[in-house]
Amino acid sequence: MNKKKSNRLFMLGNEACGAGAIAAGVRFFAGYPITPSTEIAEYMARELPKVGGIFIQMEDELASMGALLGASAAGAKAMTATSGPGFTLMQEFIRYAGLSEIPCVIVDVMRGGMIQPAQGDVMQSRWGPYGNHPIIVLSASTVPEMFFLTMKAVNFSEKFRVPVILLSDESIGHLRETVEIPDVESLEIINRKKPEVPPEDFEPMSPGEDLVPAMACIGEGYRVKGYSGLVRNKKGNPTSDPEAKDYLTRRLQNKIDYHLPEIQLSQERDTEDADVVIFSHGSVVRPAHRASTLARQKGIKTGVLKATTIWPFPREDIERLSKRVKAIIVPELNLGQIIGEVERWTKGRIPVIGIQKVDGNLITAEDILAKVEEVAK
Amino acid sequence: MESMKNVVTTKEIKSYLNKSARRIWCAGCGNGICMGALIRAIVRLQILRDKVVIVSGIGCSGRASGYLDFDSMQTPHGRPITCATGIKLMRPEMHVIVFSGDGDIAAIGGNHLIHAARRNIDITVIVVNNQIYGMTGGQVAPTTPHGALASTAPYRNIESPFDICKLALAAGATYVARSTTFHVNQMVSFIERGIANRGFSLIEVMSQCPTQYGKLNNIGTPAEMLLWFKEKTINIKRSEEKTSEEIRGEIITGEFITERRPELTELYSQLLKRAQSKRSNDET
Numbered sequence A: 001m002n003k004k005k006s007n008r009l010f011m012l013g014n015e016a017c018g019a020g021a022i023a024a025g026v027r028f029f030a031g032y033p034i035t036p037s038t039e040i041a042e043y044m045a046r047e048l049p050k051v052g053g054i055f056i057q058m059e060d061e062l063a064s065m066g067a068l069l070g071a072s073a074a075g076a077k078a079m080t081a082t083s084g085p086g087f088t089l090m091q092e093f094i095r096y097a098g099l100s101e102i103p104c105v106i107v108d109v110m111r112g113g114m115i116q117p118a119q120g121d122v123m124q125s126r127w128g129p130y131g132n133h134p135i136i137v138l139s140a141s142t143v144p145e146m147f148f149l150t151m152k153a154v155n156f157s158e159k160f161r162v163p164v165i166l167l168s169d170e171s172i173g174h175l176r177e178t179v180e181i182p183d184v185e186s187l188e189i190i191n192r193k194k195p196e197v198p199p200e201d202f203e204p205m206s207p208g209e210d211l212v213p214a215m216a217c218i219g220e221g222y223r224v225k226g227y228s229g230l231v232r233n234k235k236g237n238p239t240s241d242p243e244a245k246d247y248l249t250r251r252l253q254n255k256i257d258y259h260l261p262e263i264q265l266s267q268e269r270d271t272e273d274a275d276v277v278i279f280s281h282g283s284v285v286r287p288a289h290r291a292s293t294l295a296r297q298k299g300i301k302t303g304v305l306k307a308t309t310i311w312p313f314p315r316e317d318i319e320r321l322s323k324r325v326k327a328i329i330v331p332e333l334n335l336g337q338i339i340g341e342v343e344r345w346t347k348g349r350i351p352v353i354g355i356q357k358v359d360g361n362l363i364t365a366e367d368i369l370a371k372v373e374e375v376a377k
Numbered sequence B: 001m002e003s004m005k006n007v008v009t010t011k012e013i014k015s016y017l018n019k020s021a022r023r024i025w026c027a028g029c030g031n032g033i034c035m036g037a038l039i040r041a042i043v044r045l046q047i048l049r050d051k052v053v054i055v056s057g058i059g060c061s062g063r064a065s066g067y068l069d070f071d072s073m074q075t076p077h078g079r080p081i082t083c084a085t086g087i088k089l090m091r092p093e094m095h096v097i098v099f100s101g102d103g104d105i106a107a108i109g110g111n112h113l114i115h116a117a118r119r120n121i122d123i124t125v126i127v128v129n130n131q132i133y134g135m136t137g138g139q140v141a142p143t144t145p146h147g148a149l150a151s152t153a154p155y156r157n158i159e160s161p162f163d164i165c166k167l168a169l170a171a172g173a174t175y176v177a178r179s180t181t182f183h184v185n186q187m188v189s190f191i192e193r194g195i196a197n198r199g200f201s202l203i204e205v206m207s208q209c210p211t212q213y214g215k216l217n218n219i220g221t222p223a224e225m226l227l228w229f230k231e232k233t234i235n236i237k238r239s240e241e242k243t244s245e246e247i248r249g250e251i252i253t254g255e256f257i258t259e260r261r262p263e264l265t266e267l268y269s270q271l272l273k274r275a276q277s278k279r280s281n282d283e284t
Helices: A013-024 A038-051 A061-073 A084-100 A122-127 A143-160 A242-258 A282-297 A315-322 A339-346 A365-376 B010-014 B031-045 B061-067 B080-090 B102-108 B110-119 B164-171 B184-196 B210-216 B222-232 B264-283
Strands: A008-012 A028-031 A054-057 A078-082 A104-110 A136-139 A163-169 A176-180 A266-269 A276-280 A302-307 A309-311 A327-332 A352-356 B052-056 B071-074 B095-101 B123-129 B175-180 B201-206 B233-235 B251-258
Touching: A008 A013, A008 A143, A013 A038, A013 A078, A013 A104, A013 A143, A013 A163, A013 A176, A028 A038, A028 A061, A028 B080, A038 A054, A038 A078, A038 B264, A054 B080, A061 A078, A061 A084, A061 A104, A061 B080, A061 B110, A078 A084, A084 A104, A084 A122, A084 A163, A084 A242, A104 A143, A122 A163, A122 A309, A136 A143, A143 A163, A143 A176, A163 A282, A276 A282, A276 A365, A282 A302, A282 A327, A282 A365, A302 A315, A315 A327, A315 A339, A327 A339, A327 A365, A339 A352, A352 A365, B010 B031, B031 B061, B031 B095, B031 B123, B031 B184, B052 B061, B052 B080, B061 B071, B061 B095, B071 B080, B080 B095, B080 B102, B080 B110, B080 B123, B080 B264, B095 B102, B102 B110, B102 B123, B102 B164, B110 B123, B110 B164, B123 B164, B123 B184, B164 B175, B164 B201, B164 B251, B175 B184, B184 B201, B184 B251, B210 B222, B222 B233
Parallel strands: A028 A054, A028 A078, A078 A104, A104 A163, A136 A163, A276 A302, A276 A327, A327 A352, B052 B071, B052 B095, B095 B123, B123 B201, B175 B201, B233 B251
Antiparallel strands: A008 A176, A136 A309, A266 A302, B175 B251
16 A cells, blocks of 8 residues: 555544554454444454454453453553443443543444434443543544544543543444544654652552552552552552542542643634534534534624533633623533533523434534524524 | 472461551451462462462452452452453463452353353463352352352242352363362362463362351351361262262362363464464555
């Protein structure tokens, strides 16, 4: 294959995800077949061995996550992909990954029913596991984003030692678009922080200034303790000390908050003078942009806030916009999930109007335009 | 297989413990005997300490991974074999040992057990079978004998217990053995052979839980429970000469299978070569 041409590829969303993972250094994938995510597993089964990586199909999604975390704890950058029902089974280990700070990426190609697009896992991606746990959730709206956000997800998970969820849906996973892949050398690759002290001085649960502890992996001579779902002290031993529990629970969340400016990714279009703003993420972004353009042609000053990182929620964007615009429209492929967060941070200053579609079809620009016109009246 | 080193001193055993961990096991518990046997087996095999990783799940015995001074991982309940699978695939040079209880391995983790055995991945699973859920307070387990009492079987257990060894055997494990906490030397040699086997190995150890099972079923002191294992045990070779009626309720100990079959990580390294030679062919 010609090297220059290979940088411009016409790809399926799910393939772009696999390519992004390998570009980011993912060398372990464990998964279980589920529509509409299966092409990611198939891509990894085919491509990972070529770069010396490991693919294994496990007996269920619980086991996929277990293998993933075992491999990550042993030093691999690791990823899995699934859809709603499988994502539900993964929640147990997602909490464990958060608590034991094992980097991992979970791609959830959301579905409603069998093959229709949906955004039903927005709240599950934040609050699926029990208890308190840190999480970063990104939402892809195009095929190129499936490539670049998969890379971003891997980098975030490695840097912050946190599980990162990449949400997509059937309409993105099964869409074909051209992806411009930059030279490998120009891509940013982040690797987990390694201990700088000998094993006898190493404390697995002592973080640096960035609130992230260095990670000693299995097989590196550190006799690692601390990979556990229990509350642990600095040495990694289980403890029931209330102070230690409070410290760990808060640190795990604080390490996300501390890095918020870096983690919080969003883009605005035409919001400077807008009266109406459409809040969108994932497959709703495209019709939102189109609706905004059509509304402006009709003289309604409309803009779009596209959330790329949906958890932590872009509260500052919403707080700022809600002091300036007259209404925010929140189209979703569910019965209203992220709209609750938008309402929470507008604090009643302006109306927040939802569009909720759950018949398996995509939200169209016309659906959104009709609502914009209604609001602007 | 001939052991390299036969005498293991208490001092040596203690050097393998994580001294900073607070231990929660009850007096008379069988977990310590099993953990000691595991250390003895590792010392006798003269394996480098940093080539061993201990993976355990949830339950009393699941705490062992944190009590030992090796690389370790304590997984969610029922999942140690899944994590061990990921570790072994990433680090084929390591001895991956799962040390966990009957509830963890045979109830909530039963599906992972049979699939790991089917794959014949080189993991050694030590199941400490105390026939009950100890940590949560004596609930019935899939290994509790028919007719026994448990806090969730107050009118006696109407279900039948799993035979974990037969299950592992049928699923494709290449080394399967059963011992008891009374038969420590036998247990040590079975663990040694399990670790030395390049494939999926399972060693089930019948162990006593005087605090829960013993008390609920009025079996007596820990020492009496150990003697009960002695009396109730029959070797697999002798059991084959008897009718199933004659050995009903007996604990069959010994080796159920020692077999050589291609191991998963060996097969995977061959797969890598195939995929990469195909790649270089495609490119030329």
